Amino acid sequence: MLLAGKTSIQKTHYDILSVKEDSVHDEIRASYRAAVLDTHPDKLQGRFEVLEHYQNLQERFLQVQKAWEILGDPKSRAIYDNELQALRQDSEIADDVKMEEMTVEDYGDVVELFYHCRCGDYFSINSVELTEMGFSFKGQGRKNSWTNDSTLASVVLPCGSCSLKIRLVIDTSDSAQLTEEPIWTTRAISLYVTKLVSFIYFVINVEHIYHVILVLGGCRLMPSCVSKWVPMPLYA
Secondary structure, rough: OOEEEEEEOOOOOOHOOOOOOOOOOOHHHHHHHHHHHHHOOOHHOOOOOOOHHHHHHHHHHHHHHHHHHHOOOHHHHHHHHHHHHHHHHOEEEEEEEEHHHEOOOOOOOEEEEEEEEOOOOEEEEEHHHHHHHEEEEEEHHHHHEEEEEOOEEEEEEOOOOOOEEEEEOOOOOEEEEEOOOOOOHHHHHHHHHHHHHHHHHHHHHHHHHHHHHHHHHOOEEEEHHHHOOOOEEEEE
């Protein structure tokens, strides 16, 4: 299970080694050895990869080493498991949401999945983040499917505005079929209405300011029309 902060998805040590949290020591060690061979920076020796690729590989290698350092020792693993449990209990999970309940918006290179929060904002995650978790994306017309190649079972997503979170539950035994929203999406309509209301509020305030200026500039209000803000010359 991954935990999502306000701006990023945090992988657990189990996610880094691609093992389940109830895996035995031998399974973790075997996965660690495979991960070391796959992420060791020496793999790039004599090749002309860009510096960024090398840095990413080195970062992943250090993450693998750190994960094994924690999970390879029974005592440190037990402490880490307790910390994970406490962190999850602290999370305010508003609801469990299935992948097919998410709404999809396709921006070309990136597909965004989002779910409405009761505060008016959204819980969201995109295809880049899901791909990093071990999911492959297949698009067909307005239908999108996700297939799971990892041990990931769920991910906690925060709301963009309030403190609520949802748990995105991912069925590892089947691929989720997601229907893309039309261009004029529900979220787009919501944002448009919000901007329209703000504009109207601004116009109303501007009108009030105009009347205040008239009063301060030498006008008075008719007693019978105070509520209607009808200006009359002070020296009629």
